Amino acid sequence: MKIFIDGDGSPVKETTIEVALAYSIDVVIVTSIDHYSLKEYPQNVSFVYVDKGADAADYKIVQLIKTGDVLVTQDYGLASLVLPKGARVMHQLGYEYTGENMDGLLEQRYFSAKVRKSGGRTKGPKAFTQADREKFKENLVELINGYIE
Template sequence: MKIFIDGDASPVKQDVVEIATNHQVEVVIVTSVDHFTTKEYPANVSVVYVDKGQDMADFRIVSLIQKCDILVTQDYGLASLVLAKARVIHHSAWEYTTDNIDLLLAQRYHGGQLRKAGHRTKGPKPYTDEQRYSFRRILTKVLNEQLAIKAD
């Protein structure tokens, strides 16, 4: 079992690394070469760089992710592609499910249509300490559930 991070715009990379390290779980950060870093990570963390281009990180994640893995992403489309084999968590501390993904994709489509028509839509609000705490709590919960499944 691994935790994958859609790393281009994730505000929770360090939180995931810390929690995974405490649980002795591997982390794979997938990000564009545009976000290359010399940052040192613990031994359980690897960084996969992909070429520039729309959805390149998404395609790599889809090809790498396995059953029982966990993905952290804010990308609804990517979430929908891996939901059948992995648990998927948004950094705003909620989990993508088969019950909510269709509505999320419809909202994304509607927002895109509004922007295409020239309407302005609101962007995300700044990430708060409360959201970070909630994210850490849900990631720990999901990770413990996945570890329990793996142990069986």
């Protein structure tokens, strides 16, 4: 098992790395070259840098992820592409994307885009909180423990 992080703007990179380190799980952060960093990371963390482009990181993740891996992303479209590959997918707010909730999430995204395209406004995401981070961490640990048992 590896944990992949859709790295462009993820607020749970450090939390994911912390949990993965405790379980000796490799983490792969896929991100645009625009987000290149010289920051030191633990040995279990690697980076895959992709060219600039709206979906370049998504395509690379779909190419690399395998059955039994975990993906952390807030991108519903990306989640819908990796679920059929047998990967588990978590949102940064701590809930897991599943076949059961994916259709509704994609439908909601489609209608929101339609409203924006016609000049309307939709609500953006709420500010990410420490409580959100704790819920994500708790659910990631639970997901990993489920794999181990």
